[in-house]
Structure formats: C-alpha cells, structure tokens
Amino acid sequence: MTPPKIPQPTGAMNPLFIRRPLHPRSKSTRSSPVRNDKIPQKHMWIVTGPAGCGKSTVAAFLSQQLQLPYIEGDDYHPALNKEKMTKGIPLTDADRWDWLITLRDAAASALQASSTRTGVVVTCSALKRKYRDVIRVAAYNNHGISVHFLYLHASEQTLMARVAARQGHFMGAAMVHSQFESLEVPGETEMKDVIAVDVNGPLSEVKAFALEMVREELGVEEEVRRKSQEY
Numbered sequence: 217m218t219p220p221k222i223p224q225p226t227g228a229m230n231p232l233f234i235r236r237p238l239h240p241r242s243k244s245t246r247s248s249p250v251r252n253d254k255i256p257q258k259h260m261w262i263v264t265g266p267a268g269c270g271k272s273t274v275a276a277f278l279s280q281q282l283q284l285p286y287i288e289g290d291d292y293h294p295a296l297n298k299e300k301m302t303k304g305i306p307l308t309d310a311d312r313w314d315w316l317i318t319l320r321d322a323a324a325s326a327l328q329a330s331s332t333r334t335g336v337v338v339t340c341s342a343l344k345r346k347y348r349d350v351i352r353v354a355a356y357n358n359h360g361i362s363v364h365f366l367y368l369h370a371s372e373q374t375l376m377a378r379v380a381a382r383q384g385h386f387m388g389a390a391m392v393h394s395q396f397e398s399l400e401v402p403g404e405t406e407m408k409d410v411i412a413v414d415v416n417g418p419l420s421e422v423k424a425f426a427l428e429m430v431r432e433e434l435g436v437e438e439e440v441r442r443k444s445q446e447y
C-alpha cells in the first residue's frame with residue numbers, strides 16, 4: 217500500500233519566515249494562556265540584545281514613530297552596576313535582579329499612567345531566559361498587558377566594532393564578549409513573544425523592519441481579539 221502523503225511545511229514560501237531567521241513562528245500560536253483577548257491590550261515592547269546591538273537607537277525610533285513613551289533600561293541600573301560595567305566587570309545575576317524588577321514595574325506603571333496609552337517602548341538587554349521571564353511577570357500580574365521582545369542580533373565581531381566606534385558611553389568594547397557569554401538566545405519555547413531582528417544590515421533597514429514587525433504584531437493581536445469577540 218502506498219503510504220499517505222505528508223503535507224510539506226509551506227513556511228519557506230512565506231517571506232516572514234525568511235526574515236525571521238532565528239525562530240519563525242506561526243500566527244496561529246499567537247495568544248498566550250494568561251491573556252484574556254477580550255480585554256484591550258496595552259503593549260510592552262522590550263528591545264533586547266547584547267551591548268551595542270542598537271537597542272537605544274531602535275527604541276528611540278519606535279517610540280517616535282508609534283508616539284509611545286520610551287524607557288531606557290540603562291537609566292534604571294543602580295550606580296554600583298554602572299560603576300562595575302565602566303570598570304569592565306560583567307554584572308552577575310544578583311546585580312541584575314532588582315534592576316529587572318524595577319524596570320518591569322516602571323514599564324507597567326507607564327502603561328497605567330494613562331487610560332489612552334496603548335504601549336511603552338523599553339530597552340533592556342534581557343540576555344537570559346530567566347531575565348525575560350522576570351519581565352513576562354508583568355503580563356501575569358495584569359492580563360491587560362502584552363509583553364513582546366524584539367531580540368536584536370548580530371555577530372560579536374560586528375557589535376564589538378560598533379561599541380568601539382561609539383563615543384561617550386560607559387560600556388567599553390571589551391565588555392561585549394562577556395555579554396555574549398551571558399546571552400541565552402531565545403529558543404523555540406519562546407517564539408510566542410519574541411521577534412528576532414537581524415541588525416547586521418544598515419540602520420535604516422533595521423529600523424524599518426522593526427517597525428514593520430511591531431505593526432504586524434499589533435494587527436495579529438487585533439485580529440485574535442476581534443475573532444474572540446465574535447463568540
């Protein structure tokens with residue numbers, strides 16, 4: 217007997233699958249189990265990645281284009297953390313813990329500050345899975361909040377060169393290697409809320425792509441919510 221034909225994945229034909237090289241995801245896996253799709257969502261756009269990947273640059277652009285407030289994660293590091301990084305000493309989990317919680321809560325407060333505010337853009341290296349999980353708690357605490365990570369990625373060599381060329385920043389190029397040592401690239405199990413953005417290319421393309429991804433994400437969520445309201 218001839219075995220049944222197994223349908224082949226069609227993802228390769230979808231341009232989104234090509235442009236999300238790390239963890240392409242299907243639109244059908246959108247809604248998280250903690251999310252009530254009938255509640256209007258406010259969005260945390262967390263721009264992540266190792267030092268020099270362009271978090272601040274991309275976040276400022278998204279904030280301006282989407283008319284959303286922007287919270288710079290580095291402003292929330294205690295002085296001791298900045299001192300360590302300035303001296304070339306990598307932060308530990310313990311150094312990052314309170315910072316992550318404070319930053320997450322500041323982002324949640326910014327969303328709650330106004331009933332018409334629909335989102336906030338935040339920079340946060342969020343290098344490890346457990347750090348991203350700390351931020352995700354915002355959505356568990358408040359089901360009206362959606363957390364999204366834009367994971368900016370490029371080679372260590374590229375980021376080292378960008379940080380070396382940057383002027384007047386506390387983080388030196390020698391620290392980039394330690395950032396990659398800490399980094400846990402978002403894996404398969406995180407594909408629901410992580411959008412991978414390749415930042416090896418020119419800034420204009422990176423910005424346009426990041427904005428396109430955010431708009432697409434908003435469109436998908438709106439569609440899910442609209443459908444849920446039909447039932």
Ligand SMILES: Nc1ncnc2c1ncn2[C@@H]1O[C@H](COP(=O)(O)OP(=O)(O)OP(=O)(O)O)[C@@H](O)[C@H]1O
Nearest residue numbers: 267268269270271272273378382387417418419422
């Ligand atoms: N796609 C790009 N192409 C070329 N240069 C870039 C690109 N993205 C960012 N840069 C430059 O690289 C440097 C690092 O960018 P930026 O400061 O935004 O990164 P960051 O992730 O916020 O860094 P940090 O975490 O160290 O604060 C800046 O000088 C910026 O202009």
Ligand SMILES: O=C(O)[C@H](O)[C@@H](O)[C@H](O)[C@H](O)CO
Nearest residue numbers: 266267268290307312341387
């Ligand atoms: O977790 C960390 O090690 C820090 O957040 C760093 O990533 C820096 O603050 C940032 O990259 C500045 O260059």
